[in-house]
Amino acid sequence: MDMGIKMEQKHLFGILYVCLVMSILAGVLVHLFIPSHAAFLWQEIPGFSAIYGFIGCILIIIVSKALGHYWLQKEEDYYEKH
Numbered sequence: 001m002d003m004g005i006k007m008e009q010k011h012l013f014g015i016l017y018v019c020l021v022m023s024i025l026a027g028v029l030v031h032l033f034i035p036s037h038a039a040f041l042w043q044e045i046p047g048f049s050a051i052y053g054f055i056g057c058i059l060i061i062i063v064s065k066a067l068g069h070y071w072l073q074k075e076e077d078y079y080e081k082h
Helices: 002-033 048-072
Strands: none
């Protein structure tokens, strides 16, 4: 019974990888053959959206960790003091 599940998992991962590669290939082909009309100058920079999104995620993580450390977390004996 375990062998059937392992084979099914391998089959599903194979399908997942094929879909992933096809998706990436389709995205690259769309960007190569269909002209895009940028509304702003920075949208013309290759990879700008990816870099902007990555920096945004890093900032969200840093701000949320700072918020947690300085505002949400209390000292270990917080309730004993009050």
